[in-house]
Amino acid sequence: MEVKKIAVIGAGAMGNGIAQVGIMAGYKVAMHDVEQRFVDRGLGTIKESLAKFVGKGKITQEQNDDMLARLTPTIDLKAASQDADLIIEAVFEDMAVKKKIFGDIDGLAPAHAILASNTSSMSITEIATATKRPDKVVGMHFFNPAVLMKLVEVIYAQKSSDAAIQTTVEVAKQMQKVPVIVRKDSPGFIYNRVNAPASLLLQLILDKGSPTPEQFDAVFKGFVPMTPFELQDYVGWDIIIHTQEYYSKTLSKDYTPRKALVDLVKAGTLGKKTGKGIYDWSAGRPTIDTSNPTTEFDATHMVALQVNEATKLLEEGVTDSPADIDLAIANGGGGIGPFTLAKGIGYPVLVQKCNELADKFGVEVFRPTKTMQEGKIEV
Ligand SMILES: NC(=O)c1ccc[n+]([C@@H]2O[C@H](COP(=O)([O-])OP(=O)(O)OC[C@H]3O[C@@H](n4cnc5c(N)ncnc54)[C@H](O)[C@@H]3O)[C@@H](O)[C@H]2O)c1
Structure with a gap:
């Protein structure tokens, strides 16, 4: 499956970093958080970070503008999810909050979309039970700061399909990351x-x-x-x-x-x-x-x-x-x-x-x- 649009849920430390990595890799990205001020803070961090890349000559001003034009910050979960091919959740470590989000995005996202969690410690298998598509739920674990760290662990939950894992691996590669497959969802x-x-x-x-x-x-x-x-x-x-x-x-x-x-x-x-x-x-x-x-x-x-x-x-x-x-x-x-x-x-x-x-x-x-x-x- 070809991924064109990514939605990132949560615009905090990890969420805004992942959104930035997404636009830098050429994807359209929607970045969602619950309040406008959180979305704005995430956007501010991305702009500052991109400006540093421009300052160091790593990207041009035109590339900077093109990347930001592909980013949609929003507090509307439906708008973020409805045409996404991959959704990456990066909200804080609370199982109830994560399950609620996965239940919601399962109802909003297209049937083909992969739903990934950036959790460091929660069971992805349990998160997947909140959806009707456990075969398309995977772990996609970035490291902090997401913009700089190369490793992305791509984790099989109990029912994740090989196809969902493979697509997630391809996205990580497109992001210039080093994906490593984790075969078993374990602490x-x-x-x-x-x-x-x-x-x-x-x-x-x-x-x-x-x-x-x-x-x-x-x-x-x-x-x-x-x-x-x-x-x-x-x-x-x-x-x-x-x-x-x-x-x-x-x-x-x-x-x-x-x-x-x-x-x-x-x-x-x-x-x-x-x-x-x-x-x-x-x-x-x-x-x-x-x-x-x-x-x-x-x-x-x-x-x-x-x-x-x-x-x-x-x-x-x-x-x-x-x-x-x-x-x-x-x-x-x-x-x-x-x-x-x-x-x-x-x-x-x-x-x-x-x-x-x-x-x-x-x-x-x-x-x-x-x-x-x-x-x-x-x-
Ligand atoms: N910080 C790290 O070093 C690190 C590294 C790897 C993975 N992680 C994982 O990434 C996830 C996020 O961590 P973080 O450090 O970015 O946390 P954070 O507290 O910086 O950001 C979390 C964001 O989620 C938002 N949020 C909360 N509920 C929401 C909802 N229902 N819908 C949309 N947004 C919501 C909050 O407003 C906040 O902006 C966690 O699962 C954590 O385990 C963190």
């Missing part, structure tokens, strides 16, 4: 799931009180664009606690938020957005003292947890392709893929690191899988 999909145990480790270290976040981050400074605790500050501890709670319900009780994390959120020290989290962000990016790095943990511990979780995705059938996992991590902002790193480090070392962490913290989520112990994955 965290690929990118977020692979990084989940490492985020848990940081939470546990914080709760233990030693080493200090700064001693831990000192190990990574210079090797990664942002050190682990700095990155958590950047994401926001409110988002992190929400995700950990979600994983504690869906993956393992091991993810239950510990006291230090709860206290951080209660105190409102959420990170960059509040000016203070672990670090002080009031004067911009924090300076991290690298003079006293911990010797208790090293970068291999973090890699071991990533590789181990990635093997669970293979064992659970979330994907059957180690190369796709590496592709997802590399294009979602995570640097080199876990299986490529594992090849260099060697599985016996990684297994030992996982066992060490599992024993130290009494956390079974860290325990190496059978696939990890066999250590035979080729990429």
